[in-house]
Amino acid sequence: MRIRLEGNRAELTLGLTHLREVFTVTAMSRAYPDRSRPRNYRVYVRITPRKDR
Numbered sequence: 107m108r109i110r111l112e113g114n115r116a117e118l119t120l121g122l123t124h125l126r127e128v129f130t131v132t133a134m135s136r137a138y139p140d141r142s143r144p145r146n147y148r149v150y151v152r153i154t155p156r157k158d159r
Contacts, residue, residue, distance in 0.1 A: 111149045112140065118149050129153035 111121045118137065125131060133152040140146040 107153050109151045109153060111151060112146060114145050115147065118147060122149070122151070125151065125153060128156065130156050 109125070111118055113121065115137070122131070122134075131151055131153055135150040137147040137149050140148055
C-alpha cells in the first residue's frame with residue numbers, strides 16, 4: 107500500500123513513528139515541499155502489514 111503523508115516536519119516524524127508501530131515501512135520518499143503551504147512537506151510511504159501482528 108502507498109500512503110501520502112502531509113504536514114510539517116514534526117507531524118511527519120510523529121506520523122511515521124505511529125505507522126511503524128502497526129506496519130512495516132518498505133520504502134519512503136524524500137520530503138517534498140508543499141507549494142501551497144511553505145512550512146509543510148509531503149512524504150510518500152510504502153507499507154505492508156507486520157508479520158508479528
